[in-house]
Amino acid sequence: DQQVKQNSPSLSVQEGRISILNCDYTNSMFDYFLWYKKYPAEGPTFLISISSIKDKNEDGRFTVFLNKSAKHLSLHIVPSQPGDSAVYFCAAKAGTGTASKLTFGTGTRLQVTL
Amino acid sequence: EPEVTQTPSHQVTQMGQEVILRCVPISNHLYFYWYRQILGQKVEFLVSFYNNEISEKSEIFDDQFSVERPDGSNFTLKIRSTKLEDSAMYFCASSTGVSYQPQHFGDGTRLSIL
Numbered sequence: 549d550q551q552v553k554q555n556s557p558s559l560s561v562q563e564g565r566i567s568i569l570n571c572d573y574t575n576s577m578f579d580y581f582l583w584y585k586k587y588p589a590e591g592p593t594f595l596i597s598i599s600s601i602k603d604k605n606e607d608g609r610f611t612v613f614l615n616k617s618a619k620h621l622s623l624h625i626v627p628s629q630p631g632d633s634a635v636y637f638c639a640a641k642a643g644t645g646t647a648s649k650l651t652f653g654t655g656t657r658l659q660v661t662l
Numbered sequence: 663e664p665e666v667t668q669t670p671s672h673q674v675t676q677m678g679q680e681v682i683l684r685c686v687p688i689s690n691h692l693y694f695y696w697y698r699q700i701l702g703q704k705v706e707f708l709v710s711f712y713n714n715e716i717s718e719k720s721e722i723f724d725d726q727f728s729v730e731r732p733d734g735s736n737f738t739l740k741i742r743s744t745k746l747e748d749s750a751m752y753f754c755a756s757s758t759g760v761s762y763q764p765q766h767f768g769d770g771t772r773l774s775i776l
Binding site for chain 2: 580582584589590591592593594597599637639647648649650651652653654655
């Protein structure tokens with residue numbers, strides 16, 4: 549049951565360049581999408597989110613784009629820094645203001661090289 | 663910045679034994695969650711908890727699992743009789759429950775069943 553899919557298990561980007569991480573979903577009930585970053589031996593750290601009423605949300609170097617018709621979202625990191633090297637998880641939630649669970653993708657390991 | 667704390671960081675238990683994983687959610691949060699990640703797999707939802715009762719649980723959360731908020735600060739996950747397949751990272755999370763607010767995760771407890 550892969551309602552949230554991250555098809556690229558890994559991505560390598562040069563420092564200073566743009567990193568683009570992709571995520572697809574199948575459940576039309578999802579209305580809130582989040583990106584988490586995870587370092588080894590740590591829990592997922594919230595990075596940025598977007599609700600289904602928007603198509604773009606920006607926070608510093610991080611921008612998330614949502615294409616509802618394609619059921620696709622992406623995370624852009626510009627410029628990429630070595631400290632961005634981590635596993636990035638896309639997550640989705642159906643229902644706001646409730647204890648709704650997060651459904652996670654399998655993650656994309658980003659490596660930013662010097 | 664407030665954070666979710668989990669103890670212990672690593673728990674080694676014999677198969678068939680009971681184990682209790684502990685979490686201290688962020689103090690003004692009202693919704694609490696447990697997730698797990700088996701090595702090499704995605705993060706999976708186990709249970710959500712609000713107002714001293716379970717809001718939602720997954721198929722994984724069978725009769726061997728229970729959750730409790732024994733006092734005003736702790737949130738626990740108990741596995742009554744552990745199995746080898748319970749070996750995983752267990753993450754606690756909490757949220758305010760306000761619309762479009764993220765869940766915040768602890769660093770996890772690595773549970774190893776021998």
